[in-house]
Amino acid sequence: MQRNLEAMHSRMQRLGVALRPHLKTAKSADIARLVTQGQAGGVTVSTLAEAEYFHASGFKDILYAVGILPAKLDRVDALAKSGADIKLVSDSLDTVKAIAERSPDSALPFKILIEVDSGEGRAGVLADDPVFLEMARVINDASNMKLMGVMTHAGHSYGCETVDAIKDVAAQERERITSAAERLRENDLPCPIVSAGSTPTAVHAENLDGVTEMRPGVFVFNDLKQLAVGSCAREDLALSVLASVIGQNKHKGHLILDSGALALSKDISAHDEHPEVGYGEVCHADTLEPFEGLYVGAVSQEHGIVPVDNPDAFDRLPVGTQVRILPNHACITAAGYSHYEVLENGRITAQWDRVNGW
Template sequence: MRARASSLGVSLRPHLKTTKSAPIAEIADAGGGATVSTLREAEYLAEHGHHDLVWAVCATPDKLDRAAALLDRGVSLILLTDDPQVASAIASHPSDLRALIEIDSGDHRTGVLPGSDAMLAIGTILGDRLAGVLTHAGQSYRCRSVVEVVEVAEIERAAVVVAADVLRSAGLPCPVVSVGSTPTASHAVSLEGVTEIRPGVYLLGDLFQVAIGSCALEDIAASVLATVIHRSLDRIVIDAGGLALSKDRSTAATDHDAGYGRICTLSGDPTDAIVHEVHQEHGLIRATPGLGLAVGDRVRVLPNHACMTAAAHDRYHVVDQGTTIEEIWERANGW
């Protein structure tokens, strides 16, 4: 991904919300800057020497003092807002807090429209505390082909470029023009006018990214270890259910429905079996003649959505090409 960012003329600011782990941040070379989704992530990464961070969830006034405490520790933490009152609280805060304006580039989750009066009002309030603009094309996760993702990537790019141009024309600073999702970062044709990308799930990969062409099955780096606890003529049950795997069903609307996860052998070789039903601690697999699993056997389950699945766990067991655990890496869960 770093090579792709370089080829497109932008910086890579990996979003560590997927992995929440300092060792993985090192692998991602996040020393040049990272993205976080919680203040807990920001504090954790700061403890491990990462001092250039963007918090890519809209801030609220009650969190500003906690954010400012990171600045006091020498961390460059840029906030995000789409609200005039929050912008005013940031602009008047005694610490040198800065913020990006979130732009709605089509996902309609949070953000203001590019070039809108609301955007200009927020920029004016922030003044020299304005760090730039940021968007996340979350609608890329509703795409069902690479062609659709390419189209969304251009919509995403155009939205923030328009926003930046309007702010600059109004005499306001806009040094950062930030876009980001793994699908759009993987397939964008041009990022002219953009300064950085913020993909996250590319660090682990998952079945949904495979389904929409952002990675290959062999690129998936994360799986859940589970044990067979029941076998009958028609079903196999493992001790990984909705809590361990998540109930994400993002692959259901694709041509590669993987249920709640795809079964692999203990050594990581994929099978055709999927977890078709989950309860809190139980995952059900349809028994087939070729699926030679017995009670006590262990399997690995590839996730539909690595961010959601990893969030249920407090560590990663890092294995070699076989089954030997080489290292254990912590995660910084919580908010």
């Protein structure tokens, strides 16, 4: 994990952009302190619960990167009043109009970035849609809002099959978000922040001119999905689930682990590239070397089923054996836990807590 953080810092420095790490992956103040070490400290969150937790843990500059709703502004306002420099995003003209009409009892103007679709097609307006400029003007004209710029998330980088394809998505992400920024400036609208990023595009972008900050998240841990799309190497996988063999079903030909849907999640996102990883790869607990051909093929709530083709596996993994499971998607798997056990040189040296919920 420490290597992953350092590599991302170096890359962002080399490309001349700030790293505003997305803390939705780790949701841990201990990890947030490591990932922001030696830099300004702006962070990204995916829930207001994260914003409140990280602010209470000493983080001030927080971008809440999921579209805001007027109904959620009381919590934002409370954070701002207690000293947080919280930034919001929206892709909705209706939302910013509703905020503009809100009674002005908040201490500070709400700081808004307009979310732009850079090709993912999830959230975000298109910068050439008239709605984009209209939103910008509503925000800029309102006394209770401040236009902070534009943001995007090139989530379609997760669907890439080659590093060249990721580089293309990264170039598209940069082009779309800097065009959006340019459109604001051409219209005499402010755009101090030009925010982009996903782990694959942050790892493979060759040019980030015009982008002011990147928001990768899962790079902290990486996972089988990131390995499959080419964002990391196997030795960069920093999160695993410790499990035990609790049964050997010889009449059906499988091992039973005490890690099921809640311990691993039901995320199978690495299946696009590698269906053979199932719900996770089964590895030696100490070395993280994979047991050749062993993966969690099915899960129920607390059971993980590992199909056994070669009966040798029953000898190699007797009941009681501890194994480590590498998950498909670290963000989703980690969300099942209240804390991390920190493994350093083969020993657990600390527990780091997490914030869950909303």
